[in-house]
Amino acid sequence: MxxxxxxxxxxxxxxxxxxxxxxxxxxxxxxxxxxxxxxxxxxxxxxxxxxxxxxxxxxxxxxxxxxxxxxxxxxxxxxxxxxxxxxxxxxVLGQIYSLWGENNEDSGVQQAKDFITNVNQSVTHGDVTMNIPTLLFDGTRILMNITTPGNRLDSEPNSLPSDANRGAVDTLEVLYKGQPLSWNSEFMDGKTASSLIVQVTNTTGINQNVQFPDQFDLNVIVTLKGYDIPFQFVLPVNKTTPVTVLTSEEIKHHDNINLQISKLEITPITTQLSVEYKTKPGQRMEKMLASIPSEYKGANGGIIALQYDIVDEHGVQLKPIGSHPISESYNIRFEPFKTLPRTVTIKPYLVVSEGQAPAGVIGRWENKNMIKKYIPELETVLSVQ
Structure with a gap:
């Protein structure tokens, strides 16, 4: 016994x-x-x-x-x-609980318990063992936790290797078919900082979208300060959630903006919106952008700065997950619907006055004092049921 x-x-x-x-x-x-x-x-x-x-x-x-x-x-x-x-x-279990339990404010993750995949992969170099125990993939984003029991992964930004920060994360790469994917991370266990949550999106480092299959391998490579050999993982990723995909060929026109909401993907974990700005036949993107009034453009004057709200038939509005990208074609991720809606309205808007997030706030945050100017001519309504 x-x-x-x-x-x-x-x-x-x-x-x-x-x-x-x-x-x-x-x-x-x-x-x-x-x-x-x-x-x-x-x-x-x-x-x-x-x-x-x-x-x-x-x-x-x-x-x-x-x-x-x-x-x-x-x-x-x-x-x-x-x-x-x-x-x-x-x-390890305490760190798993930190990821999927009380410490995570992402409402999608809070609804993820039935879809967690147990991968239990570990790599040891010297006196450090790094483990990826669990992950979650819903077709639009991947969430995983990286743990090193007894080792602190956090350090001061741009600090050089020393006894004080030996073992802290130096670099982290997530690759799909050799392409680096965009990711963000945060530490979940406070001062010990031995557990890292990594969120990976289907956007590459050069802002191109990747269409993930239901099953694939993901390469994760982590280097630690003071260690010459990288910790390398090949993770089997499987989609474990249902998905409702809505597509539209409709293009909305206003003030020389040609907007298509090409796809909306609804899972129990994420709602992902795919936005495309179209040119007229034979028109170059630069000419289309030049014809749009300046109020629609970003700080550099060259990119359309519209942002989007997603609202169901009851007026329930979803909060965004992470930052809001600005480009000619991109994906925007929102929290999930608690129940599948009948209709979804995509509401483009311009931020007239945004304000600043409170000190220490990273990622998901909504300023209640934000002033928005909605563009009803560009709204798209999608039928779900």
Whole structure:
């Protein structure tokens, strides 16, 4: 019988679960304990030659068990305050909970529990083991967490390698078929900063959109300060969510702007809007832009600066996720609908007065004092049901 701190912690979590759990959830919990026992028994028959190997085996058992239990418990929909405290105490699982649980303000992620994929990949160089335990892919964006137990990934910007910041993230690349994809990240575990959330979009570094298939491999390459060898992962990515795709051939015209809302993708995690500005037959993009009144253009005067609201038939408006791009053709991501609407109205607008976000706010933020000038001539209504 295994008698470890990890198993005691897992049993503590199990004791906090309600009796009415489904057979599937119960079987997953049993699977967790079986992995611990089988791995522990197999290790007891093999002489551990190196201290590093012994530590890695223990860490792998913890990660595998935590990954299965974490996805199972979160998917069960039952996370009481007592359960949350218990989850936070388990290595790796506490970081998984930080990603998919209470610390994430992304409403799409809060609805993601049934769609999390357990990948449990790890790479070790020297005294650092980096792990990607879970990810989520809904066809429009990928969310993953990168953890290094006992190692701090954060450091001062542009700081040189030193004893103080050794092990902090230096570079991070996410590649699809060799193309670098746009991504953003944040640390989820405060001062320890050993867990990183990475959001990857289907936009390349040169602002081109990629159409992801339902299944593909993603390359993640991370270098740490003070370490010469990069941590390289090849992650199997699978779309696990349903998607409703709305398309339109309609082009709206106003003030020499030719606007097409080419696609709207609705998933339980994300609502993604695809916008295109069209030229007339034989017209060059530069000439089309030159013909548009200056009030529609960005600070440099060369790009259309329209932004967009998405509203359902009840007047419910979605909040954007991340920054609002400005280009001739681009994708804009919004939070998901709580229920699938009957109709969706895409409302272009110009920002007359925006204001500034409060200090320390990064990413999703909406200024209630923002003054918008809507352009009703360019509105598009899409029927969903």
């Amino acid at each position: 295994v008698n470890t701190k990890l198993e005691k912690q897992l049993k503590n979590c199990q004791s906090l679960l309600p009796e009415q759990l489904s057979d599937i959830v119960r079987s997953k919990l049993n699977e967790t304990y079986q992995i611990i026992r089988e791995t522990d028994n197999s290790n007891s028959h093999v002489q551990k030659k190196k201290h590093v190997s012994k530590n890695f085996n223990k860490w792998w058992i913890s990660t595998a068990a935590a990954g299965i239990l974490g996805v199972t418990v979160l998917a069960s929909g039952f996370v009481s305050p007592a359960m949350a405290d218990a989850l936070k105490q388990i290595p």
